[in-house]
Amino acid sequence: MGYTGTVEVGGKAEVRELDGLTITKVAVGPYDNNAYLLRCTATGEQLLIDAANEGPRLLELIGDAPLARIVTTHRHQDHWMALAELVEATGAPVVAHPFDAEALPVPVAEPAEHGSTVQVGEASLDVIHLRGHTPGSIALLYAGDDRPHLFTGDSLFPGGVGNTWGDEGRFKQLLTDVTERVFDPLPDTTWFYPGHGKDSTLGRERPSIPEWWNRGW
Template sequence: MSYTGIVEVGGAPDVRELPGLTITKVAVGPYDNNAYLLRCTTTGDQLLIDAANEAPRLLELIGDGPLSRVVTTHRHQDHWMGLSDIVRATGAPVVAHPFDAEALPEPVAHPVDNGDTVSVGRVTLEVVHLRGHTPGSIALLYEAEDRAHLFTGDSLFPGGVGNTWGDPTRFKQLLADVEERVFDRLADNTWFYPGHGKDSTLGRERPSLPEWRERGW
């Protein structure tokens, strides 16, 4: 069955096989968070994006394979409720932006900023800093041969950018970063994976950018 990106809390994960990389998406916890387990198909090395909740379930997905690091996309608690249990069980170091690091329950071993890279086996992911939802929100970009894949945390969803709680300054900053660092750079077939809910593509969302700007959220 082909990948859809549609998952439900308590339901089965969805798995996408890419050249060199396997993506497993699972929904966890009371806030319907997405967690993503990335596995290098050459080395078996793994990376977890957002240990949001239900640590036993995430550990079951991780299995006996090595977990090289856990990336936390931003400081909000619903994205790291399972982090301490995952770190204790696997010894994996935590990766996050320094602006959000102090809010996390585990020390950040590898602070990252815009343009830095994070590896999982032989696969390289680029860090994209998207300011606004939180000061240190990050996305992770994997540029495969046929299309790019972007893990956006809570900075970009189908239908709009992340919540900025009615703050016009934060909204303008987030929309500017999303436009300049994502839409202006990446092709329409770029597939993005948000922190909650369904996936989308940049091409599907691009026509709505003027509407988002006009409505202010």
């Protein structure tokens, strides 16, 4: 059976082989967060997106291969509860946007600004700053496959953008950024991987953007 993107806490990881990159998706408790381990197929170097929780499980997933860095998509605690543990165990530097860096439990060694890149072996990930869910939320884009692959944290999910807690200004900022920085430049084939729950594609979600604007969340 091929990759589905459906994982559950305590269940098996899902593995997807791309051109140049292997993606391993796992769900960790107690908040059903997704963590993503990316491995460069040319060098074996790895990168972890969101050390959310269950540190021993994530360390087992990483194994003996080198962990180049840990990316934290945003400041909310459910996305970094195992971060200090993994940094201590692996020595990997932490990557995050400067606007969210001070909220993390360990120093950010590599600030990730909009338009910058993050390396894992020979693979490059483009940083997309999506303001609104938090000031420093980021997404990571891998364009080295036959379709783009986007890791969206809590800024974009199947069915809408991330929570802005009824704040009209934050909602407008987030949906504007998601529209202008994600939907406008990227094709419908783009597969995206959120911080919780199932994956989707931009083509599946694009027709609903007017509905999202109208409902205000």
